[in-house]
Amino acid sequence: MINKLQTILWFLKKPQYIPQIVQVLKRRKNATHENTRDEATKWCKENSISQQEALKFLIGKGTFTEFKELFPEAFAFARQQVANCPVEMGGEGAISFLYHLVKANHSKKIIETGVAYGWSSLAILLAIQNQHDAKLISNDMPYIKMNNDDFVGCVIPENLKAKWELQRLPDVKGIPLALKKLNHEIDLCHYDSDKSYTGRMWASPLLWSALKTGGFFVSDDINDNIAFKHFCEQVNRKPVIIEHFGKYVGIIIK
Ligand SMILES: C[S@@+](CC[C@H](N)C(=O)[O-])C[C@H]1O[C@@H](n2cnc3c(N)ncnc32)[C@H](O)[C@@H]1O
Numbered sequence: 090m091i092n093k094l095q096t097i098l099w100f101l102k103k104p105q106y107i108p109q110i111v112q113v114l115k116r117r118k119n120a121t122h123e124n125t126r127d128e129a130t131k132w133c134k135e136n137s138i139s140q141q142e143a144l145k146f147l148i149g150k151g152t153f154t155e156f157k158e159l160f161p162e163a164f165a166f167a168r169q170q171v172a173n174c175p176v177e178m179g180g181e182g183a184i185s186f187l188y189h190l191v192k193a194n195h196s197k198k199i200i201e202t203g204v205a206y207g208w209s210s211l212a213i214l215l216a217i218q219n220q221h222d223a224k225l226i227s228n229d230m231p232y233i234k235m236n237n238d239d240f241v242g243c244v245i246p247e248n249l250k251a252k253w254e255l256q257r258l259p260d261v262k263g264i265p266l267a268l269k270k271l272n273h274e275i276d277l278c279h280y281d282s283d284k285s286y287t288g289r290m291w292a293s294p295l296l297w298s299a300l301k302t303g304g305f306f307v308s309d310d311i312n313d314n315i316a317f318k319h320f321c322e323q324v325n326r327k328p329v330i331i332e333h334f335g336k337y338v339g340i341i342i343k
Contacts, residue, residue: 099234106230109259115287122286125315133312133337137330140186146329147305147340149191156185160215167244171206176237179281181208182309183333187279190340191216194305196276197223200267200296202260203282203309204229207242213279214249226270228256228284230262260292273299281309289316297324300343311339 094315100107111183116123145151157164191199191213197220204210204227217223231238242255254270256263260283268275283289289308292318300306311317311330317339321328329340 090118095097095234105222105257105262106233106259107249108261109230109283112259112261112283112288112291115291116285119290122316122319123314124311125286129315129318129335130312132315132318133330133332133339136328137332137337140331140333142184142339143329143331144186144189147190147342150189150193153185153189156188156212156215163211163215163246163330166246167206167208167211170243174206174239174243175239176235178205178232178235178237178240179203180206182281182336183331183338184208184212186331186338187307188212188216190305190307191277193209194277195220196304197278198271198275198301199225199277200224200264200271200275201225201227201279201281202229202264203280204241204255205237206240207244208308209279210242210253211249213245214245214253217252218249224252224271225255226254226256226267228258228260228267230257230259230263260288262306264292264295268295268299271299274301275299275304276301277305277307279307279309284310284313286314286316289314290320293317293320294323297341297343302343304343306341306343308339310336312337 141151187209210227213225229241234240308317326341
């Protein structure tokens with residue numbers, strides 16, 4: 090009861106996040122699909138390839154240098170920021186892979202959902218730092234009741250922020266707004282926010298419809314449930330799937 094009251098109070102203090110409540114309630118309708126981790130993990134395992142193979146297929150480059158070797162200073166700064174952060178947030182994903190994908194795609198208009206410390210934002214911003222006119226819009230709502238607002242994106246150094254815009258909204262408001270700002274035309278999308286079946290099945294078609302032909306739709310933690318598989322079937326695409334520390338990332342080309 091106290092827990093529920095604290096949650097209500099949190100939303101009342103931050104009314105911009107209230108639309109997320111409706112999204113969460115919608116999950117009840119998809120209850121059977123929401124609990125499909127085992128099925129999704131099996132599918133991912135059976136279809137995954139190495140990160141090297143995936144890059145060879147996607148960008149024609151089969152070997153890659155790790156992010157921390159390419160950018161030792163930025164990596165050390167980020168690690169220090171995480172160590173100094175008083176709240177624990179979602180950790181780094183396959184950032185070396187993401188960096189090379191964005192760089193090779195010469196992506197200019199990028200949307201990312203889910204920031205937390207900002208590891209993926211950092212990888213994307215470093216990949217576009219010398220790309221004229223490039224922009225990353227990241228959308229994030231903080232973890233409920235965790236007081237992490239001030240630390241969202243804390244691994245990103247000041248010198249990389251010129252090409253970055255952070256929207257602090259729930260996906261349901263933030264994704265349409267980001268798409269509008271980019272004239273409904275994007276080169277790449279990295280989805281790493283609402284991992285529920287309901288959240289993914291709502292956001293994926295919207296982002297996909299704005300993706301340019303040849304653009305990459307990158308989705309994190311796709312083994313959480315069967316949504317990514319269902320979305321691939323919906324758009325009739327065979328995904329590229331990679332594993333990263335027991336989690337899976339899916340990539341579809343538009
Ligand atoms: C796994 S973390 C993101 C990690 C980040 N991409 C990285 O590589 O460091 C997920 C983030 O998405 C946010 N999030 C979860 N659901 C969301 C929603 N419905 N709308 C916006 N942000 C959401 C979480 O609060 C958290 O900050």
